[in-house]
Amino acid sequence: MGFDTTRKGTRGARQPRGALLNWANKMTIKRIRGKKAGDMLVLTTVGRKSGASRETPVRSFPGGDGTWLIVASANGAAAHPAWYLNLAANPDVTIEVGGRKVPVTGTQLAGAEREQAWQQISDAAPRFAGYQQKTDRELPVIRLTERAA
Numbered sequence: 001m002g003f004d005t006t007r008k009g010t011r012g013a014r015q016p017r018g019a020l021l022n023w024a025n026k027m028t029i030k031r032i033r034g035k036k037a038g039d040m041l042v043l044t045t046v047g048r049k050s051g052a053s054r055e056t057p058v059r060s061f062p063g064g065d066g067t068w069l070i071v072a073s074a075n076g077a078a079a080h081p082a083w084y085l086n087l088a089a090n091p092d093v094t095i096e097v098g099g100r101k102v103p104v105t106g107t108q109l110a111g112a113e114r115e116q117a118w119q120q121i122s123d124a125a126p127r128f129a130g131y132q133q134k135t136d137r138e139l140p141v142i143r144l145t146e147r148a149a
Contacts, residue, residue, distance in 0.1 A: 003088035028057040044097040048089035068144040076134025104144040
């Protein structure tokens with residue numbers, strides 16, 4: 001299963017952006033690389049338009065069998081975050097987690113598999129349920145599975 005065409009919402013919170021967000025992301029990435037990140041990882045995608053490498057700190061959840069789950073929440077915005085669109089265009093990406101770089105493939109979850117993962121995520125981090133309430137789009141849940149380098 002690949003990525004579906006999850007529609008953009010018609011309502012939602014403002015999507016974080018700008019110089020302050022860029023600075024905060026850089027500081028968070030430094031913390032992740034310094035192994036003080038807990039449940040965060042650095043997702044490196046390729047820009048679907050620019051072709052440039054893009055690094056984004058993302059909250060992760062254990063996905064079972066050594067996989068990671070991430071949510072394209074964008075704080076409950078109506079639009080998907082850019083990293084999700086980049087991942088949908090090129091699902092073979094790299095993450096940095098636990099002090100190591102890992103090549104992974106992203107797969108968007110659907111149906112019962114998504115519902116089970118969503119329940120796990122919203123139980124572990126109730127704010128994600130709040131993000132879902134802010135928007136009318138279904139927040140995509142992505143499983144990152146390690147692949148051979």
